[in-house]
Amino acid sequence: MQSPAPSTAERHPSGLFLLFFAEMWERFSFYGMRALLVFYMIKGFMKTDDSRAYAIYGAYGALVYATPYLGGMISDRLLGARISVIWGGLLMAAGHLLLTVEQEWAFFGALGLLICGNGFFKPNISTMVGALYPAGSTKREAGFTLFYMGINLGAALAPLVCGYIGETYGYHYGFGLATVGMLTGLATFVAPAGLARSMILLAVAGLLGTMIWGARNNTLQLLLNAPVALALLAAGAVSFVRLADGGVPVHVGRPPREGVKGPLLLTVVLTLVAVPFFALLTSREAWVTWLMNAVGILAFGSILWGAMRAERVERDRLVVVLVLCFFSMLFWAFFEQGGSSVNNFTDRNVSRVIDGTPVVAGQAYDRVPVTQEFLAHDVA
Numbered sequence: 001m002q003s004p005a006p007s008t009a010e011r012h013p014s015g016l017f018l019l020f021f022a023e024m025w026e027r028f029s030f031y032g033m034r035a036l037l038v039f040y041m042i043k044g045f046m047k048t049d050d051s052r053a054y055a056i057y058g059a060y061g062a063l064v065y066a067t068p069y070l071g072g073m074i075s076d077r078l079l080g081a082r083i084s085v086i087w088g089g090l091l092m093a094a095g096h097l098l099l100t101v102e103q104e105w106a107f108f109g110a111l112g113l114l115i116c117g118n119g120f121f122k123p124n125i126s127t128m129v130g131a132l133y134p135a136g137s138t139k140r141e142a143g144f145t146l147f148y149m150g151i152n153l154g155a156a157l158a159p160l161v162c163g164y165i166g167e168t169y170g171y172h173y174g175f176g177l178a179t180v181g182m183l184t185g186l187a188t189f190v191a192p193a194g195l196a197r198s199m200i201l202l203a204v205a206g207l208l209g210t211m212i213w214g215a216r217n218n219t220l221q222l223l224l225n226a227p228v229a230l231a232l233l234a235a236g237a238v239s240f241v242r243l244a245d246g247g248v249p250v251h252v253g254r255p256p257r258e259g260v261k262g263p264l265l266l267t268v269v270l271t272l273v274a275v276p277f278f279a280l281l282t283s284r285e286a287w288v289t290w291l292m293n294a295v296g297i298l299a300f301g302s303i304l305w306g307a308m309r310a311e312r313v314e315r316d317r318l319v320v321v322l323v324l325c326f327f328s329m330l331f332w333a334f335f336e337q338g339g340s341s342v343n344n345f346t347d348r349n350v351s352r353v354i355d356g357t358p359v360v361a362g363q364a365y366d367r368v369p370v371t372q373e374f375l376a377h378d379v380a
Contacts, residue, residue: 012143013132015248017239018188020150021200023125024235025185026089027154029096029178030118032162034339036174039347044171045102050344057340059285060111062292063278065332067119072127074120078263081124081131082253087264088120089186091271096179100172104283112279116271124253131252153235156228157207164214193247197240204236 037060040046041053048056075084095113098106129147133140162181166174184203188196211229215221255263281288300322307318 012139012146012242013249014193014242014245015132015252016129016143016146017242018193018196018247019125019129019132020147020235021196021203021239022085022185022189023147024150024154024157025181025188025203026092026121026125027151028158028162029092029182029185030114031155031158032166032178032181033096033099033114033175035159035163035343036166036171038340038343039167040099040171040175042344046104046107054340055285056111056282058336059282059288060115061336061339062288063115063281064118066292066295067115067278068123069119071119071121072123074267075124075127077256079260079267080253080255081127082248083255083260083264084120084124085128085189085253086186087267087271088117088122088124089182089189091117091275092121093117093179093182093186096175096182099175100179108279108283109275111282112275112277115278115282116274128248128253132248150235153228153231157211157232160225160228161207161210161214165210168214193243193245196247197243200236200239200243204232207232 038053038057041048041056042050046053071084071088075081079087091113095110095117098110098113101107101110126144126147129144130140133143158178162174162177165177184199188199188203191199208229211225212222215225281291303318303322307315310318
């Protein structure tokens with residue numbers, strides 16, 4: 001006997017699958033840019049040394065993790081999560097596009113746009129996921145797990161697609177593809193559910209086609225890409241089916257009060273002031289070190305002060321928060337090597353010769369003197 005279909009109450013909200021793809025595309029653009037950023041500074045137009053590139057990358061990363069605190073407060077008090085996500089997505093798309101301009105002012109301006117955009121986008125789309133579920137729902141935790149799979153899927157696709165395009169055809173094409181990814185995610189977010197379903201299918205087909213085309217002459221690379229491609233195909237199919245029930249409800253992410261035009265205009269003006277400020281900070285990375293140390297001391301002190309004044313149960317919980325924060329910092333310090341030192345180590349020390357294909361001068365790291373003896377040694 002066939003089991004009955006699950007009721008609506010037992011299923012995840014259909015809006016979850018729209019937010020899944022919007023976040024997947026945002027992470028695709030974010031990690032696609034990150035895969036190329038250090039290479040762009042060292043091997044691209046800036047020609048920096050390693051220490052300078054790592055310092056800029058670290059300053060950018062620190063500010064990217066700091067601004068969601070501000071973006072979350074602005075959303076909660078003024079704009080609401082939905083408008084904040086749209087504004088953040090537009091800023092990030094502009095930042096990825098500006099990276100294609102080979103000028104230092106454009107480079108640091110792009111980082112400023114990305115820092116501000118991430119501050120608006122990242123915390124608020126997650127808030128909308130939680131708002132999809134009623135208070136006390138037992139499925140909310142599982143919903144966040146599914147949402148996080150979208151983050152992981154976008155992060156896995158980014159180096160396979162943006163990284164390949166950027167290293168093979170030029171960094172501008174890689175950053176351009178990140179721009180397209182961000183705009184696609186934003187369009188999916190604002191589109192009606194019916195149109196979003198079609199956009200998801202087209203986007204999945206485009207990504208799969210790019211992955212297959214990029215590995216067309218390399219069977220091993222095609223096999224390595226297959227698990228990610230299958231995950232993308234499954235996510236697209238499930239989302240297409242579930243979005244037939246509708247998208248994100250209108251009440252989710254709406255502003256906290258009526259009359260949002262004034263706060264939105266104020267936010268836009270303040271953001272346009274903040275972008276050059278963050279651009280300046282990333283170009284003077286030592287300033288970021290002092291700023292983050294000061295903020296860290298203040299944050300740590302405020303938690304300790306709150307713990308001393310709190311009741312016993314709350315105080316114990318704050319102590320747990322501090323312990324988790326310490327180990328979380330260690331994790332992220334190692335994790336962020338994936339966009340800096342690990343990239344350079346792989347580029348310079350890992351042999352990527354497959355099936356005996358000879359290395360040519362254009363494939364070698366451009367700071368190593370390319371000689372016939374060097375090529376012969378590398379092939380051997």
